[in-house]
Amino acid sequence: MGMQVVNHGMEGDVSRNMIEVCKKFFELPYEERSKYMTSDMSAPVRYGTSFNQNKDNVFCWRDFLKLYAHPLPDYLPYWPSSPSDFRSLAATYATETREMFEMMVKAIMESLEIDGDDNEAAKELKEGSQMVVVNCYPPCPEPELTLGMPPHSDYGFLTLLLQDDVEGLQILYRDEWVTIDPIPGSFVINVGDHLEIFSNGRYKSVLHRVLVNSTKPRISVASLHSFPLTSVVKPSPKLIDEHNQPQYMDTDFATFLQYISTREPKWKNFLESRKIHHL
Ligand code: OGA
Ligand code: NI
Numbered sequence: 277m278g279m280q281v282v283n284h285g286m287e288g289d290v291s292r293n294m295i296e297v298c299k300k301f302f303e304l305p306y307e308e309r310s311k312y313m314t315s316d317m318s319a320p321v322r323y324g325t326s327f328n329q330n331k332d333n334v335f336c337w338r339d340f341l342k343l344y345a346h347p348l349p350d351y352l353p354y355w356p357s358s359p360s361d362f363r364s365l366a367a368t369y370a371t372e373t374r375e376m377f378e379m380m381v382k383a384i385m386e387s388l389e390i391d392g393d394d395n396e397a398a399k400e401l402k403e404g405s406q407m408v409v410v411n412c413y414p415p416c417p418e419p420e421l422t423l424g425m426p427p428h429s430d431y432g433f434l435t436l437l438l439q440d441d442v443e444g445l446q447i448l449y450r451d452e453w454v455t456i457d458p459i460p461g462s463f464v465i466n467v468g469d470h471l472e473i474f475s476n477g478r479y480k481s482v483l484h485r486v487l488v489n490s491t492k493p494r495i496s497v498a499s500l501h502s503f504p505l506t507s508v509v510k511p512s513p514k515l516i517d518e519h520n521q522p523q524y525m526d527t528d529f530a531t532f533l534q535y536i537s538t539r540e541p542k543w544k545n546f547l548e549s550r551k552i553h554h555l
Contacts, residue, residue, distance in 0.1 A: 278447060278466045278482040280459065285379075286372050288461050294369040295440050295495050300359040302339055302412040302495070308358060312341065317533060320344045320354035337488045338424045339412040345370040345499075346406040370408050373436050373499040378402065380434060380465065388475055390514040397474060397512060400503050401433065409498040413444060416488040424486030424494070429544045431532060432468035432502035439464070442494040448483040455487075469547045470502045473524040476511035481547060505529045525550045 301309070312323035322342040344351045348367060355363050381401050385391040391398070413424040424444055439445060439458040446453040447466075456464055466482045488494075503509055510526040527550050535546055 277480050278464060278484075280456065280462050280464050282459065282462045284376050284463055286376065286461075286463075290365075290368055290372055291438050291461055293365045294438065294497055297359055297362050297365045298341070298410045298412070298495055298497060299440075299493075301341060301356060301362060301410070302493075304358060309339075312356065320351045321356065336425055337413055337416045337419075337422050338486070339414070341410040341412075343370075343408045343410075344406075345408050346374070346404070366408065369497070370406065370499065373408075374406060374501070376436060376463070377406075377434060377499070377501045384434075384471070384475075384479070388478065388512070388515065390512055395514075397503070400507055401501070404433070404501060404503050404507075405505050407432075407500045409500060411486070411494075411496045411498065413486065413488050413494040413496075415491055415493055417490060419488045419490050422488060424488045425484075426540075426542050427483050427485040428542050429481035429483055429547060430466055430468040430498070430500060431470070431541065431546065432500040433470040433474070434501050435464075435466040435468055436499045436501070437464040437466060438497045438499075440495045442489070442492045444486045444488065444494050445496070446485050446487060448485075453485070468500070468502065469544070469550075470509045470527075472547060473509050473527060473550065474512055476515045476520065477523045478515070481544060483544060521552075521554055523552055523554075525552055 309323050312321045314322055325339050343355055348370060352363060352367055355366060357363065381398060385395060385398055416422060441458050441460060443455055443458050445456045445464065447456055466484065467479045469481045471479045472481045508526045508528050511522045511524055516522055532546065535549065
């Protein structure tokens with residue numbers, strides 16, 4: 277499940293500036309960008325050139341910059357200092373997407389009818405993790421032979437995705453890949469695996485992929501939001517009763533890291549591995 281939102285409250289400048297400054301980052305000399313290259317998943321900043329640096333059997337046509345973003349003051353000093361306005365523009369962007377996320381959590385809790393004061397999950401999400409993933413897909417001479425990103429669902433609760441004006445993102449809808457129109461200033465909101473688990477399957481995480489093209493580079497910025505990395509993600513106890521058994525196992529970040537240490541995250545394999553099969 278996903279949706280595209282337009283009247284979200286973020287000023288057009290904030291998203292435009294973010295795209296522009298990210299474009300400039302990817303235009304920096306390789307020596308500058310590669311300072312941030314690491315296979316350490318817990319590094320505050322991580323630059324790379326494929327989906328999974330260690331276990332990459334499908335070559336992906338993509339550069340990325342991943343920034344841990346919450347609590348912001350802890351991470352900001354590690355973010356790239358070049359281009360010179362990168363930190364300030366990206367910090368504004370991260371703060372505003374976080375506000376948007378909080379609004380959406382409220383709406384989702386209401387839709388699940390679990391929006392009372394005793395909603396521990398809502399409190400945890402307020403202090404939850406945030407990672408800003410900037411993707412850059414350079415033009416590809418033979419676009420039909422590769423993908424920018426293979427089919428996957430996002431690890432997290434919700435992803436707020438900003439695209440520039442070049443299409444490429446596709447979502448699997450009724451067994452067909454549908455291209456999502458890059459409406460300027462809009463956000464694509466994707467349900468992630470953690471919301472599927474938390475809602476005990478009422479929300480489904482979205483399968484999506486990215487195509488590349490032979491003429492134009494493409495930039496996207498995904499803000500991934502979820503519970504704190506130390507939390508155990510599980511179906512909301514408020515949705516479980518004698519008629520509704522939990523459909524997913526309790527899942528923590530260590531389990532996920534263990535899972536991807538031996539394979540690539542693709543399709544909804546990780547989530548599938550957490551499903552409980554009742555007889
Ligand atoms: C992602 C992602 C889509 C895009 O970063 O997880 O799916 O359009 N990005 O770049
Ligand atoms: Ni994704």
